[in-house]
Amino acid sequence: MNEIAMASDGQLGSLDAIVSSLEAVEQTLQGVLAARDGLLALASRVALSIAEENGGVEASDITLRNVAAELAGVLRVSDRTVQRRMADADLVVSWFPQVWAAQGAGRISAGHTRVIVDAGSHLQDPDARAAYAGRVLEFAVEESPNRLRPIAQRIAEQYQPRSLGQRHQDARATRTVWAKDADDGMAELGILGPAVLVHGVYERLTGMAKTNEKLVEPDAAGEPDERTLGQRRADIALDLLLTGAPAGHDTDDGLLAAIVPQVSITVPVATLIGAEGVDTPPAELDGRAPIDPGTARRLAGAASGWDRVLTDPITGAMLAVDRYRPTAAMRRHLKARDQRCRFPGCGMPARNSDLDHTLDAALGGATEEDNLEDLCRRHHILKHHTPWQVEQLGGGLLEWTSPLGRTYIDRPPPQNTITFTDTDPPPGAPPWDRPGITSRNRPGITPDAWANAPAELLAPF
Incomplete structure (x- = not known):
């Protein structure tokens, strides 16, 4: 009824x-x-x-x-x-x-x-x-x-x-590729191009995924491959893009095929050495999207070198960045502090931004952390060619003043780290054994995991 x-x-x-x-x-x-x-x-x-x-x-x-x-x-x-x-x-x-x-x-x-x-x-x-x-x-x-x-x-x-x-000939000039962050350590990859090519790519991926489904045997434990057709398409597409050679565009000596992707990841040391499944903060990709600890550890293990970001265990504020190349320490420090363009509301990653003197060097501005900030090219030009003004307030805080006299405070993004509430921990106590740790950021590292960690990972402590 x-x-x-x-x-x-x-x-x-x-x-x-x-x-x-x-x-x-x-x-x-x-x-x-x-x-x-x-x-x-x-x-x-x-x-x-x-x-x-x-x-x-x-x-x-x-x-x-x-x-x-x-x-x-x-x-x-x-x-x-x-x-x-x-x-x-x-x-x-x-x-x-x-x-x-x-x-x-x-x-x-x-x-x-x-x-x-x-x-x-x-x-x-x-x-x-x-x-x-x-x-x-x-x-x-x-x-x-x-x-x-x-x-x-x-x-x-x-x-x-x-x-x-x-x-259509004019529209072809708009072809492009873009990436968009999603939730839970995922992201989207989009392609705008001629319809016949894009649908051809999709049909080829579909054909590969269906054929793969028929060919894949159960694993060593006898478990069948239960991926859906869509999951197979995605896995094959990423495999092709990361490992395939652009035959139609490459040089005779394979210059393009030799290019490998590079990403920057911030991993709390507690997450890096912790066992799977423990309650540790996730790693972050380029200061933008969280990624799972397992992926972060695999990438860290294959990295040729790390930038170590030292943070205050109480406030989480960044204290220093060091590596074996001290001549680049200041640049690394500012990239790690700013993570993105420091104009209010801008999310352009710091790695794609210019290092700018707050007070111009030509006017006597010092080349030091308290007189430098990362600005994308757009806002770098805006700062120098319009009445917009910026002042360093200390601690990485920037105060922007617009041509109408309005002020906006831009704060450096918080570091991806662990903080502790006890300001005076027992001497030599590892983070997992320090009193006053909050449930929100409890590392969850067992004594065995800490004891077995490589010595170079324990240097910040």
């Missing part, structure tokens, strides 16, 4: 009121989102106007960065994100005003707007865009964004002045 049919008139009336209220709230929310796009588009136009009046068109990029950084401080997001939003909003407002107005009135959602803009962004003629948008909006007010996508693409194709083949 359908229970909803047995509901009372009062219950049905309440449900109807909820649906009506939700509809009204959704319309208001979409209008607010459209208003936000309007403000972002206006900010973009103001920035361009400032650039044209003062520095010319060539100054527009740095001016846009400056404005985006100002907005990012208020929104508490990366200024790269804000600048992308500004560009996207200006595209909607300038190229598709009908669509922006429809969203502002609550007739369509932001999802509908993205679908319409994505399908029609290649239409250069204003009249063609207006005609396209008018036709698609008739469907948008009735259909979901997912259903609207093929309709919008079909209608946009009718207004394209160039053939699909010609446009």
Whole structure:
């Protein structure tokens, strides 16, 4: 029996009121989102106007960065994100005003707007865009964004002045590969390329995975391989990318095939020497994503050298970084301290950033830890070519002041380490035997594991 049919008139009336209220709230929310796009588009136009009046068109990029950084401080997001939003909003407002107005009135959602803009962004003629948008909006007010996508693409194709083949040649220039961190020590690898090649790759992986399933025998313990088809695809793809040779691009002497991947990993010493399954903090990949201890130990065992990061056992603050090359100690110290670009909200890894003098060396700034920070190239340029100012407050704290006088504090990320609550442990006591250790970061190392650890791993203690 359908229970909803047995509901009372009062219950049905309440449900109807909820649906009506939700509809009204959704319309208001979409209008607010459209208003936000309007403000972002206006900010973009103001920035361009400032650039044209003062520095010319060539100054527009740095001016846009400056404005985006100002907005990012208020929104508490990366200024790269804000600048992308500004560009996207200006595209909607300038190229598709009908669509922006429809969203502002609550007739369509932001999802509908993205679908319409994505399908029609290649239409250069204003009249063609207006005609396209008018036709698609008739469907948008009735259909979901997912259903609207093929309709919008079909209608946009009718207004394209160039053939699909010609446009595909231009689109090939956007091919790229990217990586995105996921939870639990995982990450995603994406590829944007010609559809026939990408689907060909996928079909080849599928064929390899199915054939592998038929060929693999039970292991020595008699256990069958229970991987799914998707897991086999992933394993084979990673194996090919990490060990295969790019035959179509390599040199005669195999220069590209000789390149091996390099990653930086931070592993607490307690995790490095602990037995499997004990309660120790995970390792970290490039200061971004956690990885399981087993993988970290295998990589550490194969490494040709380590940077040892010494931390305070009570506060967890970084004290020093040392290795056998003292001439690079300062650089390693700052990379380990900063881990990423030190502009507020930026997540660019420190390994891809510039080492910058807070007070310029040309103005007498010393080359020392308290006058250096890692800045990605984007924010390095922003610091030197806009009114943004930065000051070292000590302990790695940076105070940024925007052109509007707003201040933002950027703190170095916490170190991936273990801290202890007892400030005066017994002399010679190993970390696992120190009193006052908190349950949150208890190492969980047995005395046997500690006693059997290599001597070089115990040096920090």
